[in-house]
Amino acid sequence: MKIAIIQFGGTNCDMDVLHVLKDVVGVDAETVWYKEESLTGFDGVVVPGGFSYGDYLRAGAIAARTPIMDSVKKIAAEGKPVLGICNGFQILTEARLLEGALTTNEYPKFRCHWTNLRVETANTPFTSKFRKGEVIRLPIAHMEGKFYAEEPTLAELDENEQVVFRYVDEKGRATDKANPNGSLENIAGIVNTSRNILGLMPHPERASESILGSDDGRRVFESMADYITENF
């Protein structure tokens, strides 16, 4: 098994993801520069966080239109797991691999702190190691993290159980106060209809070892690795 971690100009969470995959989870992973056009030999992809191309135009807009994204689309079409974290989530929505859009936080400020998240479904390749309804802790660090989609899309996301994580308070309630960016319906992460593409604003790689304050994020990568082992 080998997982590709895509690097664009301005990506800055790539080495953290590489460390977690190789040293914490113990699977083979490699960074891939965006100019590489092929992802042959890889069984999964992580699009990590950062500020690709300075987030000019809109966060993720330019990265989404680079040739390597065609290879990411190909991998996704093969049913292999694709995980987009923070800027990676923005890139996946801009590439139309995921529904909706990420836009400026309701209070237009960079927010960087811990959040509580409720796991809405364990039925994805990224959350099989969680329990539905479980409250976990992952940090956020973003200015354009407000999830937005029009009403019919939101209803479809709910209906198909595509919402994977919601911002909640410590008791697991999706309140306005627990919502750090004004995301509609407190949405922090969604999957596509085939469930093999996950985008989330919080950073699981920054919470994969208990010394960092939480190791809840590790299970996202472990679930992904298990899924690859079982299916590819």
Next chain:
Amino acid sequence: MQYQATVTIEQKAGMLDPEGTTAKRALGHLGYAVESVKTAKLYELVLEAESAEVAKQKVDEMCQKLIANPIIHNYTIELKELK
């Protein structure tokens, strides 16, 4: 022919404009009563095309593919003939 296209990108109606809201609040602190503040992004493009119609069509394509995100934005295109 050479044309200059001015593209204005705005948030769709009903979407919050946090930068506009913040500017309005700050203007209030300075003693200005402003009913509302709306922000927009402006792109000015210069391009060659055989006619104004073709130029507008090209710019519209650019907006759909990159400059705007149709999920959250509306945009307008104004065209001016340069030479």
